[in-house]
Amino acid sequence: MERAGYFTGLNEEDVKYEIREFQGHGKTLQVEVPVVTTEQLLQIAEGVKTASDHILKSFSVSELVRIIDEVIARLLDRDNLYRQKAEELLPIITGFDEEMVRLGLTSQLKTFRKPQLQRFLVEDFGNPLLLDDFQPRAKGGHSKAIGPGLMTHIWAGNVPALPLWSIVSSLLVKGGSIGKVSSAEPLFAGWVAKMIAEVEPRLRGCLAVVWWPGGDEEKESALFNASDLVFAYGGNEALTAIKNHVPLTTKFLGHGHKISFGLVSKESLNAKNAAETARLAAYDVMRFDQQGCYSPQFFFVQSGGQVSPKSFSQYVAHELAVFEKRFPRRALSKEEGAELFTWRQKEQMSVFSEQGKEVIGPDSGSWAVVYEPLKDFVLPSPLNRVVRIIEIEDFHEILPLLVPFRHYLQTAGIAASPENLFHLSSLLAKTGVTRISSLGQMTAPEAGWHHDGAWSLLDLVQMVDIEDNAEVYAEKFASYRD
Amino acid sequence: MKFKDQVVLVTGASRGIGAAIAKSFAAEGAFVIVNYLQNEKAAEEVVAACQALGGDAWAIQADVTVEEDVNRLAGDVLLEVGKIDVVVNNAFKAYQFDPENRKLAWDLKWEDVQEQLDGSLRAVHHMTQAVIPAMKKQGGGSIINMVSNLIARPVVPYIDYTTAKGALQSYSRNLAAELGAFGIRMNCVAPGLVYPTDASKHTKEDVKEMIISQTPLGRIAMPIDIVGPVLFLASEWAAFVTGQTIYVDGGFVMN
Numbered sequence: 001m002e003r004a005g006y007f008t009g010l011n012e013e014d015v016k017y018e019i020r021e022f023q024g025h026g027k028t029l030q031v032e033v034p035v036v037t038t039e040q041l042l043q044i045a046e047g048v049k050t051a052s053d054h055i056l057k058s059f060s061v062s063e064l065v066r067i068i069d070e071v072i073a074r075l076l077d078r079d080n081l082y083r084q085k086a087e088e089l090l091p092i093i094t095g096f097d098e099e100m101v102r103l104g105l106t107s108q109l110k111t112f113r114k115p116q117l118q119r120f121l122v123e124d125f126g127n128p129l130l131l132d133d134f135q136p137r138a139k140g141g142h143s144k145a146i147g148p149g150l151m152t153h154i155w156a157g158n159v160p161a162l163p164l165w166s167i168v169s170s171l172l173v174k175g176g177s178i179g180k181v182s183s184a185e186p187l188f189a190g191w192v193a194k195m196i197a198e199v200e201p202r203l204r205g206c207l208a209v210v211w212w213p214g215g216d217e218e219k220e221s222a223l224f225n226a227s228d229l230v231f232a233y234g235g236n237e238a239l240t241a242i243k244n245h246v247p248l249t250t251k252f253l254g255h256g257h258k259i260s261f262g263l264v265s266k267e268s269l270n271a272k273n274a275a276e277t278a279r280l281a282a283y284d285v286m287r288f289d290q291q292g293c294y295s296p297q298f299f300f301v302q303s304g305g306q307v308s309p310k311s312f313s314q315y316v317a318h319e320l321a322v323f324e325k326r327f328p329r330r331a332l333s334k335e336e337g338a339e340l341f342t343w344r345q346k347e348q349m350s351v352f353s354e355q356g357k358e359v360i361g362p363d364s365g366s367w368a369v370v371y372e373p374l375k376d377f378v379l380p381s382p383l384n385r386v387v388r389i390i391e392i393e394d395f396h397e398i399l400p401l402l403v404p405f406r407h408y409l410q411t412a413g414i415a416a417s418p419e420n421l422f423h424l425s426s427l428l429a430k431t432g433v434t435r436i437s438s439l440g441q442m443t444a445p446e447a448g449w450h451h452d453g454a455w456s457l458l459d460l461v462q463m464v465d466i467e468d469n470a471e472v473y474a475e476k477f478a479s480y481r482d
Numbered sequence: 483m484k485f486k487d488q489v490v491l492v493t494g495a496s497r498g499i500g501a502a503i504a505k506s507f508a509a510e511g512a513f514v515i516v517n518y519l520q521n522e523k524a525a526e527e528v529v530a531a532c533q534a535l536g537g538d539a540w541a542i543q544a545d546v547t548v549e550e551d552v553n554r555l556a557g558d559v560l561l562e563v564g565k566i567d568v569v570v571n572n573a574f575k576a577y578q579f580d581p582e583n584r585k586l587a588w589d590l591k592w593e594d595v596q597e598q599l600d601g602s603l604r605a606v607h608h609m610t611q612a613v614i615p616a617m618k619k620q621g622g623g624s625i626i627n628m629v630s631n632l633i634a635r636p637v638v639p640y641i642d643y644t645t646a647k648g649a650l651q652s653y654s655r656n657l658a659a660e661l662g663a664f665g666i667r668m669n670c671v672a673p674g675l676v677y678p679t680d681a682s683k684h685t686k687e688d689v690k691e692m693i694i695s696q697t698p699l700g701r702i703a704m705p706i707d708i709v710g711p712v713l714f715l716a717s718e719w720a721a722f723v724t725g726q727t728i729y730v731d732g733g734f735v736m737n
Contacts, residue, residue, distance in 0.1 A: 099678075103687065279700070322701040 002089060004186035005034040006193035007208040009047035015040065018211075020183060024092040024331065031093070033186050033211045038219050044208045045178055045226045049150045051205035052176025057147075059203075061121065061131040064171055067200045069114040074195060076109050082191045090160045093185055095330030096288065101160055104288065107444055108161050112168055116447035121172060123448035124457040131173060131461075140468035145461040147173030148228035154214075154242060156233035157184025158291040165456070166231050167192055167207065173460045178208045178223070186211060214238060220245040229253065229460060253459060255452055258293035258410035259380055261300070262439060263395065263424060264312065268415035269305030275315055277415050280440030281387075282319030284413055285367075287443040289329050290383040293452075294411040294435070294442050297381035298388040300398050309391035310358065313371035317360040320367040320385060329366050329385055336384065340365055343382045361386075377401060395424055402431040410452060411435040413442040483511035484717055485537075489566050491515040491559060493546050493609070494573025496524040498679035499628070502705035503570055503712050504528050508537025510713065515559055515566075516541045517573065546573045546605040556612035565620055566613050568716040571627045575601020579681055581638045581689050590641055598646035602629075606650055610657060614666070622665030624716045627654050628708075631674045631731040637693065647672075651727055658725030667724040669715045674731025676703045699732035 003017070017032040036044065059067075074080045078087075086105060091098040110116075121128035125145060129135050134142035151170045155163045163179060167189065170177045181189050190209045197204035212219045214234075220242065224230050229251045232242050239254040246252045262284065268277045284296050299316075301309035332340065347359050347370055354372065361368030367385035374392050378401045381387060392398060402409060409432040414421055425436050434453035435445065448456065475481070485507055495504040496518035504514045505528065514532050516539050518525035525541035532539035540562075544555040559566055575598055585594060606627055617623035629647040636644050651670050658668040675682060675693055690702050711728045714720050729735045 276695075319700060322699070325704065326701050 001030045001032060002085075002187060003032045003034075004181060004190050005209045005211065006190045006197075007034070007036075007044050007047075007210060008205045009044060010036075010040055020186065022093045024095045025098065027092050029089060029092045031186055033181070033183070035212060036210045036219075038222050041178075041210065041212070041219055041223050042226060044210065045150055045223055047205055048176040048178050048208050049226070051203075052149050052174070055202055056171075056174050056176055056206045059174065061128050061172065061174075064174070065114055065117045065121070067196065067203070068112060068117060068168055068171060070199045071192065071195045072109050072112045074199070075192075076106060082195055085191065086161075086188065089187060090185070093187065094157070094160055096160065097327040097330065100287070100327045104159075105161055108164065111444075111447040112164065117168070117172065120448040121457065124455050134464075134466055137465075141471065142466040144464045145173065145458075146464055147175035147461050149176060150227045151175040151177050151229040151231060151460065152223055152227040153177055153179035154230070154232035154234065155179060155182050155185075155189060157182030157186075159288050160185065161188055162233065163189035164192060165451070169456050169460060170231075171196070171207075173457050175229070175460060176206050178210065178227075180214075181209060181211050183211065215241050217245060221247075224250050231460075253454070255293070257408060258452065259405050259408045260294050260296050260411035260413070260442060261298045261409075262296045262413040262442070263398075263416065264299055264301040264309075264439075265395075265414075265416035265420050265424075266302040266305035267417050267420070269301070269307040269309075269312060271306050274305070274307035274312060277439060278312055278315030279319045280415070280438075281413070282316050282323060283440050284442040285316075285385055285387045286320065286323040286327060286329075289385055290381065290387075292443050294437075294445060295383070296387065296411075296413055296442055297383070298378055298390060300390050300392050300395070302395065303391055303393055309389060310356075310371050313358065313369050313389040314360065316387065316389065317367075317369040320369065320387075321362070324362075324366050324385075332384060337365075340382055340384060340386070343386070344368060377404070380405075395420075395427065399427065399431060406432045409433045411437055411442050411445075413437050413439045415439045483536075484713070485568075486511035487513075488568060489513045489515070489559065489563050490568040490570065490716065491517065491555075491566055491613075492570045492572055493517040493605070494519070496521045496528055496541075498681065499673070499676055499705045499708050500570075500572040501528045501531075502709050503572060504539065505531050505535055506706075506709040506713060507568075507716075508532030508539055509535040510537070512537050512568075513563060514539040515555075517544055517546065517555060519543070519545055519573070546571075546609060547575070547600050549608045552605070552608040552612050556609070556616070560616055566616055567620070567623055569609060569613055569623070569625045570712060570716070571606045571609055571625065573601075573605060574628070577601075577640070577643050577681065579638075579640065579643075579675075579685060581686070584638065584640055585642070587639075587641060594642040595645060598642040599649060602646045602650045603653055606653065610668075614661070617661075617666045618664045623667070624720070625654075625657075625666065625668045626712055626715050627651075627668070627670045629670045629672045629727065631672045631729050631735045633672060633727075634729065634735040634737055637734075638689070654727075655725045662724055667715075667720070669720070669724060670727040671708060671711050671715065672727050672729045672731070672735075673708045674703050674729075674734050676705055676708060679705060693734060697732040697734045701732060703730060703732065 016035050018035045020031045022029045087102050090101045130145040134144045153166045193207045193209050224246045230246050231253045233255045236256045239256045351357050356373045358371040370388045412428050412433045490507045490512045492504045494500040495516040508514050516525050516528050529539040529541045544551040629651050632644040633648040654668045654670050
């Protein structure tokens, strides 16, 4: 039995815990999830707010960087108790392959060490001291960035360790936080909160991790009303419901469903590099079983290279088969399995009517590659290692296909020459794509990225300006005035 | 049921590749002797798995580098079941496969080499001596020695370990020449890096990626990959194969 959540200011005995059972890799795990009442939620929120105002805001940003760096160092240590728990329990909870979880944790955690955190800060603020004190501005006057007194986080469970992004961001800007875990992965956020309190006990009241059933209007309205900022991950319907509970005076930041894809140019398809290009493409598809917003759902592959798009799809198929042995896909729920089966049947039937189309994949359905010539539309993938490879001649051909996804596009993984990279990026920027990465890195955004085109830290703060005239005016009242 | 009523002795069979081999023989109906050094619980789990798979099994503790232990092991088996058809010499001296902290040539002591020779060559020698009389009497048998693809391509020069495995390959060829007259076959299986096993669990990802990038079949071997060639060499399908080494590494080495 593992207990999820973390909070101070309430007796644990007064809180009701709900038991959730997870099964994966032949093991069963029971997790106690704290289900707080509205009063308890508000009490926790009040405590966090007070701790945030009086304690967290008294820390310098460099002290906070040091504390986060220490938490991350502990999580990167394979002998650390929390790390061992994460490696052991997250595969059971999420169903993801143990090796994939282990490697995924390390690769994500690596992006939150001191140098990366500093880069993260400089990226958004230029001068991170803006978070500590009023800093002179080039235009004249001074400014200071104030983090939220209380920030509510609503996390999703699609990718392990996802809550780390927003926990780190809120800490860097000195925002007190209360987070709601996903019932699909309720543990990781609580561990991080406990570790922060262990590394710096004075911060013990600045972050709380709880759970309540999503959509509970009374709780959400009350908490959102008390928050300066609500930050949520989720499907678009869930986000709309959350947004409806957020009052006008509270800022809302939502990260909903996204669609990502890859572009493979003919220069990356010669005898030397085609297999490597395919391996990286397959890697991006395999990682987290395509559950991430950055996971590619289709690839546009240019003809005219030494290796044809059809052959490329066969290379990708082999790589997916190989990855299935090394990092087997998680077991699907009945519904997911049925959905995938129906999709596969439909695709296979269409092979008879659509010339040139090919569907490659094992009968087990653990992965599939659909190769097809260019049509006037493209369908998103049902995910879980299913990818569509579309042959194109000219990259301009894809632009009309992306129009329906305008508000959903996120990452484009590109295999192309430097000239084509920038040319394609200019085209894609107009379609709504907000991140361009190499193949093989689609699922590992770099520290300080602009998630869905937004600022990770800057969007969390409020700037306070002292205008130049106030300073000049104050001189009139100086004691040292001659 | 390819190995029904056959007696198969697998050394170092409580975990990793050895356990996978033992279970696969059991699934083909064999009576499997699960030899182990320390981990009785793991060995008993392998025995239970073998029985569940339709074969039978018996766990026997023995340190294969100690002659008396090996004689006791072979003696017990012969006493109880009367024959040994197949021996898989899979046990090896504990070795830390750590490319970053391996001993460099000029730091290597003779004792390091000796230890590995004891772990592979000496252990196989004792075992061979112990089973030859019975196999001669039976009119044949198959002995399979686990070596390593490092003997053909020392991509990481684990000098002591690989040298000992190389010696074992040479020993196998010589014995194959000598024992062919009695219908006893001796062959080697040379896996590449196998993951996951206890020996390889600390192998870093960049090493795996380096090997994968030069492996035509595009991945690292898993314990189950090693099983097929071992079963083949043990079976009558390989009745006319002796003194050979089969590389099981996805094409990393081609001989």
